Amino acid sequence: MRLTLAARSPFSLPAxxxxxxxxxxxxxxxDAPSDGLTYVVCLDSDRVSEMLIxxxxxxxxxxxxxxxxxxxxxxxxxxxxxxxxxxxxxxxFYALARQEPKLAYVEERAQGxxxxxxxxxxxxxxxxxxxxxxxxxxxxxVEALVSQFGAPLPSxxxxxxxxxxxxxxxxxxxxxxxxxxVGYRAPYVLGLARCVASGAFDLEVxxxxxxxxxxxxxxxxxxxxxxxxxxxxxxxxxxxxxxxxVDSWALKLVSHEWYGGESVGRGEVEGAFExxxxxxxxAYWFWDWSYAGES
DNA sequence: GGTAGACCTGGACGC
DNA sequence: GCGTCCAGGTCTACC
Numbered sequence: 001m002r003l004t005l006a007a008r009s010p011f012s013l014p015a016x017x018x019x020x021x022x023x024x025x026x027x028x029x030x031d032a033p034s035d036g037l038t039y040v041v042c043l044d045s046d047r048v049s050e051m052l053i054x055x056x057x058x059x060x061x062x063x064x065x066x067x068x069x070x071x072x073x074x075x076x077x078x079x080x081x082x083x084x085x086x087x088x089x090x091x092x093f094y095a096l097a098r099q100e101p102k103l104a105y106v107e108e109r110a111q112g113x114x115x116x117x118x119x120x121x122x123x124x125x126x127x128x129x130x131x132x133x134x135x136x137x138x139x140x141x142v143e144a145l146v147s148q149f150g151a152p153l154p155s156x157x158x159x160x161x162x163x164x165x166x167x168x169x170x171x172x173x174x175x176x177x178x179x180x181x182v183g184y185r186a187p188y189v190l191g192l193a194r195c196v197a198s199g200a201f202d203l204e205v206x207x208x209x210x211x212x213x214x215x216x217x218x219x220x221x222x223x224x225x226x227x228x229x230x231x232x233x234x235x236x237x238x239x240x241x242x243x244x245x246v247d248s249w250a251l252k253l254v255s256h257e258w259y260g261g262e263s264v265g266r267g268e269v270e271g272a273f274e275x276x277x278x279x280x281x282x283a284y285w286f287w288d289w290s291y292a293g294e295s
Numbered sequence: 296g297g298t299a300g301a302c303c304t305g306g307a308c309g310c
Numbered sequence: 311g312c313g314t315c316c317a318g319g320t321c322t323a324c325c
Contacts, residue, residue, distance in 0.1 A: 128319095128320095130318090130319090131318075131319040131320065132302080132303080132304090132317085132318040132319040132320070133303085133304070133305090133317090133318060133319085134304090134305075134306080134317070134318065136305075136306085137303095137304060137305065137306095137318085140304090140305090141304090177303090181303085181304070181305095182303085182304095183302075183303030183304055184301085184302040184303050184304095184320090184321095185302090185303080185320095186303095188320090224320090224321080225319095225320070225321085226320085227319060227320045227321080228319085228320090229319060229320085230319075230320085247318080247319075248317075248318065248319085
């Protein structure tokens with residue numbers, strides 16, 4: 001079954017896929033034909049399918065195995081729209097970016113959208129697994145969680161959907177440590193999964209919560225394992241760009257860009273982008289760091 | 296409110 | 311092959 005979804009212009013699927021490393025984390029896979037993106041999804045009906053997403057005139061096309069019921073069809077549409085930010089309006093950011101040489105290309109390249117998972121639960125777990133770990137470690141931990149706790153894809157049982165909260169909640173800390181090798185993060189992942197699975201914490205409602213960014217941030221910081229960096233990263237995924245996710249890489253970039261390689265702290269990074277107000281996270285994310293990268 | 300140390304893993308390095 | 315060191319954010323205890 002094939003669906004076609006419209007995107008607010010400007011839009012570029014490769015730009016979304018390359019927006020950060022999420023496309024390299026299971027159950028995403030960029031090894032798809034025609035610069036496409038695949039994702040193994042588990043729908044509310046428990047149907048596990050592979051979605052093949054490709055750029056199409058005015059938006060994207062989505063191919064899913066077999067025939068979808070009306071509810072499944074609507075769910076796929078809703079999920080893909082969220083994952084790719086198809087309806088996001090970044091015109092205010094582009095208007096500011098046109099005046100900054102280091103961001104002058106973003107509109108032309110249709111940059112600004114950041115690839116996200118269908119659920120905030122999945123993005124929160126993945127974000128926790130990026131903390132205190134190098135990128136290879138994050139890829140390994142996510143792959144382990146998906147392969148060991150995710151529902152298998154019927155047409156290719158070697159591939160799996162992301163681990164559902166209930167499935168993770170049913171395991172224990174020691175299993176997470178030994179089989180997924182997530183280390184001290186095990187109680188964080190387990191605690192979150194159990195809260196979400198039990199209904200004690202409705203994480204997904206935060207995607208549409210009409211509350212100030214500062215309050216949203218406080219709710220994210222209340223999750224064990226989510227600190228300032230992780231909260232800022234999740235806010236970016238939620239379309240709130242008032243905070244810069246300051247990690248060790250951000251410190252290096254800002255150090256090289258404005259401080260001649262001298263060591264800098266969180267304050268310098270935040271100060272460098274403060275003037276961008278509600279768009280500072282995006283300004284940092286898509287800044288042309290080529291100078292720092294080459295040095 | 297600020298700070299030090301622990302947490303866990305994998306990679307780099309020296310022997 | 312083995313041991314040691316280090317990088318990577320967050321939490322907790324302590325001041």
